[in-house]
Amino acid sequence: MNEIKRPKTPLIFYYLIVLFVIMLVNALVMPRLAERAVQEVDYGTFMSMTEKQEIGKVQIQSNQILFTNKDNSTVYRTGLMDDPGLVERLYASGAEFTSEIIEQASPLVSFIFSWVLPIAIFVILGQFLSRKMMDKAGGGPGSLMFNMGKSNARVYVKSSDGIRFSDVEGVDEAENNLAEIVDYLHNPEKYREIGATMPKGVLLVGPPGTGKTMLAKAVAGEANVPFFSMSGSEFVEMFVGMGASKVRDLFRQAKEKAPCIVFIDEIDAIGQKRSGGSQIGGNDEREQTLNQLLTEMDGFEGNSGVIILAATNRPESLDPALTRPGRFDRQVPVELPDLKGREAILKIHAKKIKTTGDIDYSVIARMASGASGAELANIVNEAALRAVRDNRKAATQEDFEASIETVIAGYEKKSAILSDKEKHIVAYHEIGHALVAAMQTHSAPVQKITIIPRTSGALGYTLQVDEGDHYLMSKEELENKIATLTGGRAAEELVFGSVTTGASNDIEQATKLARSMVSRFGMSEDFDMVAMATVQDKYLGGDTSFSCSDDTQTKIDAEVIALVKQQHEKASKILADNRARLDELAKYLYEKESITGEEFMKILNA
Ligand code: ADP
Ligand code: MG
Ligand code: ZN
Numbered sequence: 001m002n003e004i005k006r007p008k009t010p011l012i013f014y015y016l017i018v019l020f021v022i023m024l025v026n027a028l029v030m031p032r033l034a035e036r037a038v039q040e041v042d043y044g045t046f047m048s049m050t051e052k053q054e055i056g057k058v059q060i061q062s063n064q065i066l067f068t069n070k071d072n073s074t075v076y077r078t079g080l081m082d083d084p085g086l087v088e089r090l091y092a093s094g095a096e097f098t099s100e101i102i103e104q105a106s107p108l109v110s111f112i113f114s115w116v117l118p119i120a121i122f123v124i125l126g127q128f129l130s131r132k133m134m135d136k137a138g139g140g141p142g143s144l145m146f147n148m149g150k151s152n153a154r155v156y157v158k159s160s161d162g163i164r165f166s167d168v169e170g171v172d173e174a175e176n177n178l179a180e181i182v183d184y185l186h187n188p189e190k191y192r193e194i195g196a197t198m199p200k201g202v203l204l205v206g207p208p209g210t211g212k213t214m215l216a217k218a219v220a221g222e223a224n225v226p227f228f229s230m231s232g233s234e235f236v237e238m239f240v241g242m243g244a245s246k247v248r249d250l251f252r253q254a255k256e257k258a259p260c261i262v263f264i265d266e267i268d269a270i271g272q273k274r275s276g277g278s279q280i281g282g283n284d285e286r287e288q289t290l291n292q293l294l295t296e297m298d299g300f301e302g303n304s305g306v307i308i309l310a311a312t313n314r315p316e317s318l319d320p321a322l323t324r325p326g327r328f329d330r331q332v333p334v335e336l337p338d339l340k341g342r343e344a345i346l347k348i349h350a351k352k353i354k355t356t357g358d359i360d361y362s363v364i365a366r367m368a369s370g371a372s373g374a375e376l377a378n379i380v381n382e383a384a385l386r387a388v389r390d391n392r393k394a395a396t397q398e399d400f401e402a403s404i405e406t407v408i409a410g411y412e413k414k415s416a417i418l419s420d421k422e423k424h425i426v427a428y429h430e431i432g433h434a435l436v437a438a439m440q441t442h443s444a445p446v447q448k449i450t451i452i453p454r455t456s457g458a459l460g461y462t463l464q465v466d467e468g469d470h471y472l473m474s475k476e477e478l479e480n481k482i483a484t485l486t487g488g489r490a491a492e493e494l495v496f497g498s499v500t501t502g503a504s505n506d507i508e509q510a511t512k513l514a515r516s517m518v519s520r521f522g523m524s525e526d527f528d529m530v531a532m533a534t535v536q537d538k539y540l541g542g543d544t545s546f547s548c549s550d551d552t553q554t555k556i557d558a559e560v561i562a563l564v565k566q567q568h569e570k571a572s573k574i575l576a577d578n579r580a581r582l583d584e585l586a587k588y589l590y591e592k593e594s595i596t597g598e599e600f601m602k603i604l605n606a
Helices: 011-037 043-051 086-092 107-136 172-186 188-194 212-223 242-257 284-298 339-350 361-367 373-389 397-409 420-439 475-496 501-519 550-577 579-592 597-604
Strands: 002-004 038-040 055-060 064-069 075-079 154-157 201-205 227-231 260-265 306-312 330-333 446-450 461-464 533-536 543-546 594-596
Touching (some): 212 306, 242 260, 420 475, 420 501, 420 550, 446 597, 501 543
Parallel strands (some): 201 330, 227 260
Antiparallel strands (some): 002 154, 055 064, 533 543
């Protein structure tokens, strides 16, 4: 896309320029003017002019003599000398003595230069700039002046590198949904004839990096119409009222350019639920901006040819007024890609790099379960970078697999040296996870175990990979997952008789899982199918908010603790029963630092 961006120059900048000009006039022009008005001459010249009767008016001051020529057009000045006959000679020459001071520069002239002129410059400049701005309003390039409160909407003009639907993979549902809008923009008559109006606003919702922004651009690319793009945070200005005026300006531009698409990215920045005004110091500016947006959306017809797209990761946080019919009445979910989608996204991004050609993308897609489109794009790039680091000309399967770890678990940090004892502990800890996982049915097979520390802070990790995609998890699977999470700590206890801080992340995950089982999935005996919690920001990892009495909360806590404890005991028992295998595997991992799932299974089944 050709992005033409209007530079955003603060108004104060232009005021400073004007101020500078005024100062320049005063500093440079004024003294010259005075100099020109009063000409400095030597006493000889004065005397000879007196002799030639060329003097008009004269005034003798205490330290200088001011005089003019006959037609009073020039004022001269000369120093005062001890000259006794001067007055008589002047009188004889016909000079007119004046008590009225011959001003060095006429007061009128100096007034004009120090006041009238700067103000005139100021006014003319202002008018010129504002006219220029008017001309360019509508988003053309180069409109720059006085645009505070003007939207910085960027116009994407169709160009050869425009994003198309074919560039976005793994979100077919969303694509189909948006294809209708493209069709409408292509032949609105078809819709008008039957009386159908397009939804005014379409809200793309989904986790970060799933291609929402990309989809919006693709709609513009396909429809071949102007594309105004603005991020929600750009509306929120320092000064109250500016955001609202930006919204107004954006919609004015859009109406002029219809049919067109207005895209508001990260709309939650302005679209959050309004506080109701009772708050002291509430975010007035944001609310005003939101109100203006609501007004503008009401202000035009559904078939005016302006389609508003918006994207957010936090649909729950949006003000209900935004999502009611007539505004953003259509929500298009843009979810994380499934196995097939991941494979397609990997392939499309891999086209941009050189590969050995024998890459099995389905294997990589399987390993990158849960990765977003953006993360997959990153994985491909990391693979290419890894190949370059090793001085190879093309990325290999191995590069891809290694880059999954880089992207998902942070960079390998070979320089951080673990002490021997620590390495032993981490090896047992990781094998603990893997062994518990392997000894239970209903748990994903181990793909890789490593004790090479990552920059993310993890000292090691065990990668489990599901076969295919998983949408439902049974109670047993969840319990086994908790057992697996406690397996690391259980191994430490069993072998070293003490515990370390290494399990903090496991503990956190196990607790979260157990809490969800009790409070959200209805997987405990006491609460049956009663939801005690709701998830907020489910696309951003999800924070649960609890909606129950303190009493119930206490009971939930008790159940959660019991659940985790039970699974912890189960894990300990599994490890104790398989102590010989645990030792053997831990030793192997300690030596190799990184082992594959196959190696693991071979030793396990030996
Ligand atoms: P979002 O707006 O949902 O957070 P973006 O649209 O900004 O995500 O995606 C960021 C980058 O990730 C894109 O530029 C693209 O390279 C890659 N990407 C994300 N989703 C997809 C997808 N579905 N297909 C292809 N590439 C994708
Ligand atoms: Mg985005
Ligand atoms: Zn662990």
